[in-house]
Amino acid sequence: MKPLNESEFNGRLIKLHNGQLGLRGQVAVQVSVPDDAAGDCIDMRASDETLDRYDEVIKASGWMLDNYVKNPVIQNCHQYGDIIFTIGKALKTEVRGNTLVQRWQFATDVNPMAKIAYGLYKGGYLNTSSVGFIPLDWTNGTRAGEPSRTYLKQELLETSAVGIPANPNALALALKSGAIEKSDLRETAALLKHFCNDPADSSTDARARGTGVDVAQLLQLNRQLTEIRSLLQRA
Template structure:
């Protein structure tokens, strides 16, 4: 079975009257770790059967909310969470409403992946790991950590994920530019001249 992963999202809109919060669970943008999760590749059928929302991935406690709407958009996976009226859920909602909690965290199982060459925000070409389809959403939580719109992929326990090792194929980081000394450039030029029949040195 594939290893469970975790990705961070952020709160986008709050409706105090209905106790509903709209959250961007994941984005479709290139993350700092060189990964992209295709928004239309999510498998949501199993999650839809029991769309609970937890606090800090605590599966031993009652849920604090339920997902009443899920949208797969080009910008990412968007959900609307309706908070329960229990004491603890109300406390969490109050923290979300007042801006003390503004991050979500989703746990999921990766499906199909592929490596693509793409340009990052600085225009550099790099190898990027793309989660293309079949990523199964397991659970969504609100978490007491800073929101990360970059949606960095980590292991389910929160530790860093070595994507290149977990999904072999291509390096995740951009390849460094080649560095040549003056002597190396002279030897290359000398070889070219010899091949052209001139035989001269630079």
């Protein structure tokens, strides 16, 4: 494993949910609904080996999946401070050819946010997912036309839906088409309101809701709550 140098990664290194330094990035995916799955499932197939925005390539053959598959939860926006952000689990995570493939099962029966996520992906309103990983081996491009960096070996630790419910345009289109229901938005708004108004006891873990560590997260959730309320008023 190469040492991770902050300057080499231009300040992008962050602490992943297990406390280790790594990277997060969005990956374009092809979404399909499997015929052979029970429950609300979708198949997520990475469109290529490109990491969005950074002119980087992640070699699919280099994915190390052992630790991820021990607890293959799907989070919303890489948020781990509370169970409300767990929207499902990965039933399958594997590499096929040059593609990372997953089957996500959404917890639509217990989490309204999962209902919205499922509707947005199934309806084609979202076409990216996000991964959190630890780079283990890579090369940096030196010639014109080469990717700025190619990851040859990397450990997958996180997979996440993108922007649920922080994408008001996608929500509005999905609501109009019937991909999601008003009741789903109302339930999600109630869940977010409860979360934002329920500060944690001072004796709770630092990652729990309401603690100082999560001030930025709470501000983001309040903005999302405002967006949902505004959308419901217009609908």
